[in-house]
Amino acid sequence: MAFSGDLLAGIPGESKEARDRRLAWWREARFGMFIHWGIYSIPAGVWKGRQEKGKPAEWIMNAFQIPDAEYSQLAKDFNPVQFDARTWARLAKSAGMKYLIITSKHHDGFCMFDSKLTDYNLVAATPFRRDAIAELAKACADEAIHFGIYYSQLDWHHATRPGVQPRIPNFLKYMEYMKGQLQELLTRYGPFGSLFFDGDWMPQWNNRRGREVETLCRRLQPQVVINDRIGKRPLIKNLGALLKVPQAVSPPRVGDYATPEQNIPPGLPACDWETCMTMNDSWGYKSFDQNWKSTAGLIRNLADIASKGGNFLLNVGPTSEGLIPEPSVERLREIGQWMEVNGESIYGTTAGPLQNLSWGRTTQKPGQIFLHVFDWPGGELNISGLKEKIQSACLLEDPQRGPLPFTTANGNLAIKLPEKAPNSISSVVVLTV
Ligand code: H79
Numbered sequence: 001m002a003f004s005g006d007l008l009a010g011i012p013g014e015s016k017e018a019r020d021r022r023l024a025w026w027r028e029a030r031f032g033m034f035i036h037w038g039i040y041s042i043p044a045g046v047w048k049g050r051q052e053k054g055k056p057a058e059w060i061m062n063a064f065q066i067p068d069a070e071y072s073q074l075a076k077d078f079n080p081v082q083f084d085a086r087t088w089a090r091l092a093k094s095a096g097m098k099y100l101i102i103t104s105k106h107h108d109g110f111c112m113f114d115s116k117l118t119d120y121n122l123v124a125a126t127p128f129r130r131d132a133i134a135e136l137a138k139a140c141a142d143e144a145i146h147f148g149i150y151y152s153q154l155d156w157h158h159a160t161r162p163g164v165q166p167r168i169p170n171f172l173k174y175m176e177y178m179k180g181q182l183q184e185l186l187t188r189y190g191p192f193g194s195l196f197f198d199g200d201w202m203p204q205w206n207n208r209r210g211r212e213v214e215t216l217c218r219r220l221q222p223q224v225v226i227n228d229r230i231g232k233r234p235l236i237k238n239l240g241a242l243l244k245v246p247q248a249v250s251p252p253r254v255g256d257y258a259t260p261e262q263n264i265p266p267g268l269p270a271c272d273w274e275t276c277m278t279m280n281d282s283w284g285y286k287s288f289d290q291n292w293k294s295t296a297g298l299i300r301n302l303a304d305i306a307s308k309g310g311n312f313l314l315n316v317g318p319t320s321e322g323l324i325p326e327p328s329v330e331r332l333r334e335i336g337q338w339m340e341v342n343g344e345s346i347y348g349t350t351a352g353p354l355q356n357l358s359w360g361r362t363t364q365k366p367g368q369i370f371l372h373v374f375d376w377p378g379g380e381l382n383i384s385g386l387k388e389k390i391q392s393a394c395l396l397e398d399p400q401r402g403p404l405p406f407t408t409a410n411g412n413l414a415i416k417l418p419e420k421a422p423n424s425i426s427s428v429v430v431l432t433v
């Protein structure tokens with residue numbers, strides 16, 4: 001496809017109605033699992049006795065400037081015999097996650113699927129000899145979880161050295177390789193929910209090349225949802241990931257949705273977006289990183305993100321044995337318990353009518369407003385600024401959904417609450433309007 005003129009988000013020429021239909025499941029989902037898994041899970045952040053404290057585990061090749069000829073030997077030791085795709089898909093499901101995205105190829109260039117275009121893959125180069133992408137695609141289909149893959153266009157296996165901004169010789173040939181691999185993925189593994197590209201900051205990437213790859217992907221799977229890193233984002237969005245500080249979110253130039261990384265936007269974005277985030281400080285498994293976020297923090301992040309109309313893609317980094325670390329499993333189970341009771345305040349909601357609240361967050365659906373109360377006031381919750389006329393109020397934690405008494409006066413809503421918070425992390429009051 002020839003490239004000309006302004007780039008718009010989504011598919012050029014696609015109607016709003018068609019786009020809304022295509023993204024409907026994704027907007028409804030609100031919560032997904034990210035999986036960073038590759039041969040970097042063997043060193044797990046330690047190389048020749050030295051711990052890498054700054055960069056995440058999947059960046060070890062770059063962190064220690066390991067030559068590809070040396071790094072690629074890790075494949076011979078990759079044998080995750082404990083890997084069970086069904087267990088991972090069920091764990092995501094039990095956490096209340098509706099989609100799952102796994103690394104098919106990270107920056108190191110190692111392919112986690114049975115690619116015919118390189119032997120540097122899980123089936124040809126490891127004693128494991130199984131196709132993890134195929135097994136997960138099947139498990140997700142069985143568990144009714146939307147399946148997606150991460151694909152890094154940055155590739156140190158093809159670059160001259162594992163740089164932050166590497167150069168890939170003969171880039172046109174590499175483009176054909178990438179497109180060939182995406183063709184393999186999009187034709188052999190069933191329907192994909194979404195595609196997560198990464199590495200758009202590399203000097204050789206640009207919007208025209210992004211459009212070219214996007215066009216191929218959409219020709220093969222017209223319904224697929226694609227992230228903004230298929231295009232070339234402005235530098236500031238990359239810096240947000242690096243500094244982990246909130247960055248304003250703006251509509252993608254190419255692709256369907258924006259991807260703040262390790263941060264939640266400060267305001268209310270006017271486009272589809274998804275925050276991806278780690279539970280500790282690394283995406284890939286890092287043996288010594290115990291800086292785990294609390295379950296409360298993660299649940300409040302989910303509510304915060306939903307209150308601004310975004311999705312939460314929460315990461316796990318399985319070990320080289322094929323196991324999701326216990327601290328992650330524990331948090332996912334606890335989030336699942338909260339979602340079991342309070343999920344309707346998250347799924348299918350849009351950004352809340354009230355923003356910048358001191359005590360919590362709000363989300364909404366037609367006819368309902370959800371008040372996510374983080375700091376329980378005890379006795380009474382006072383809210384001003386709601387335009388809607390309130391018909392009733394109750395707590396999602398209350399199985400009987402008994403009505404909470406409330407009064408309205410001068411645009412102020414006062415809801416009578418039990419003294420003690422029903423949930424110490426976030427108790428949700430649902431208002432019928
Ligand atoms: O896969 C995970 C990370 O490995 C990957 N994205 C998530 C999902 C990631 N790698 N790096 N980063 C995220 C942030 C890095 C930003 C930088 Fe830059 C790229 C720092 C240096 C190069 C952009 C360009 C900011 C400064 C220059």
